[in-house]
Amino acid sequence: MKKKKQQKNYLDLIPERAAELTWKCDEDGSIILEVENTGAFNRIAQKLFKRPKVTQVHMEKYGSFLWPLIDGVRSVMELADLQKAEFGEEVEPLYPRVVKYMQIMESYHFIHFKE
Numbered sequence: 001m002k003k004k005k006q007q008k009n010y011l012d013l014i015p016e017r018a019a020e021l022t023w024k025c026d027e028d029g030s031i032i033l034e035v036e037n038t039g040a041f042n043r044i045a046q047k048l049f050k051r052p053k054v055t056q057v058h059m060e061k062y063g064s065f066l067w068p069l070i071d072g073v074r075s076v077m078e079l080a081d082l083q084k085a086e087f088g089e090e091v092e093p094l095y096p097r098v099v100k101y102m103q104i105m106e107s108y109h110f111i112h113f114k115e
Contacts, residue, residue: 031063063101
């Protein structure tokens with residue numbers, strides 16, 4: 001008999017920002033993540049193609065609202081509810097949108113989920 005693979009319920013997970021990632025707030029309130037380009041390939045690209053040592057990732061207003069709230073204590077559902085309170089119907093469909101945002105942030109190693 002095959003075992004069914006259990007899927008994660010992202011709404012119950014608790015996101016935590018990556019410790020090595022630095023960020024700052026722009027004058028208009030948007031968040032800028034600063035990602036250091038490390039590794040052999042990046043060093044070669046920096047020398048040959050004049051690539052920057054640090055890449056800046058500019059977040060849009062919804063991501064800029066959520067980023068400072070990711071503290072390793074609140075669950076994804078709590079973060080989504082805070083976003084709903086701030087933006088109202090503008091962020092609908094709320095839960096699928098916030099879950100997708102968290103999945104993308106995890107895929108870029110900007111966040112990880114606490115066990």
